[in-house]
Amino acid sequence: MTSGNKKKESLVPEPSLRRMPCYLAYLKLAKKNGKNYVSSTHIARDMGVDSTQVTKDLSYTSIVGKTRVGYEVNALIEVLQDFLGFRTLDKAFLFGAGGLGNALLHDHKLDQYGLSIVAGFDVDPKLIGTEIQGVPIYHVSEFNKIKSDDVSVGILTVPAEFAQEVAQTMADGGIKGIWNFTPIRISLSDDVVIQDTSMYAHLAVMFNRMKHLDGK
Numbered sequence: 001m002t003s004g005n006k007k008k009e010s011l012v013p014e015p016s017l018r019r020m021p022c023y024l025a026y027l028k029l030a031k032k033n034g035k036n037y038v039s040s041t042h043i044a045r046d047m048g049v050d051s052t053q054v055t056k057d058l059s060y061t062s063i064v065g066k067t068r069v070g071y072e073v074n075a076l077i078e079v080l081q082d083f084l085g086f087r088t089l090d091k092a093f094l095f096g097a098g099g100l101g102n103a104l105l106h107d108h109k110l111d112q113y114g115l116s117i118v119a120g121f122d123v124d125p126k127l128i129g130t131e132i133q134g135v136p137i138y139h140v141s142e143f144n145k146i147k148s149d150d151v152s153v154g155i156l157t158v159p160a161e162f163a164q165e166v167a168q169t170m171a172d173g174g175i176k177g178i179w180n181f182t183p184i185r186i187s188l189s190d191d192v193v194i195q196d197t198s199m200y201a202h203l204a205v206m207f208n209r210m211k212h213l214d215g216k
């Protein structure tokens, strides 16, 4: 597959991995503002993270900061992009080209994060045979015909009631990583990585914290 050199970073703690794309966005902005070097203290101050945490997070990559000046911005951007797997393109199949699936197909920045959707699958006759942003949409029953060894990522954006069944279809067809947007906890064998993602969970946290503010 295209991302054969993506490393297995299983020992990196998830909170560190989750912070890294934020460091990357911060560094890209620093670069835009003409900065050549940033220190972990600056990153920490601007991002509201402890500076030892920043140093620790970045130590999982191969980069080493220089005393006093810190990290070279360009080099750190490249190292982070590499480390996070954003510099190689993984091909993905999308299952469920409705509201959210359609939005993801319109997300032109997805490839900057190492993902390229090459085909969509749905059951809606109005969608089958169409293209969304140049990506062909097939009936889900055609998956076995279309599936390919070089596509190992599946994006799951079907209604909740079909999530488990469609995820199983994906796994049976060789998908190794499922980006699960449905609210269902998918159960599959251990050789498939499932990453649950929910905007609504974050919204719930925000509402809860806002209530707490009101109560002050």
Ligand SMILES: NC(=O)c1ccc[n+]([C@@H]2O[C@H](COP(=O)([O-])OP(=O)(O)OC[C@H]3O[C@@H](n4cnc5c(N)ncnc54)[C@H](O)[C@@H]3O)[C@@H](O)[C@H]2O)c1
Residues within 6 Å of the ligand: 095, 096, 097, 098, 099, 100, 101, 121, 122, 123, 124, 140, 156, 157, 158, 159, 160, 162, 166, 180, 181, 182, 183, 197, 198, 199, 200
């Ligand atoms: N994680 C998040 O932040 C987030 C945000 C929005 C929606 N969602 C979830 O994403 C999913 C999709 O939401 P939506 O608003 O796009 O719904 P939607 O109804 O607009 O789209 C769902 C699509 O899946 C298709 N579909 C139905 N059964 C299928 C099957 N067996 N195989 C393939 N495709 C099938 C439908 O025809 C439709 O096009 C839901 O589970 C929803 O809860 C998650």
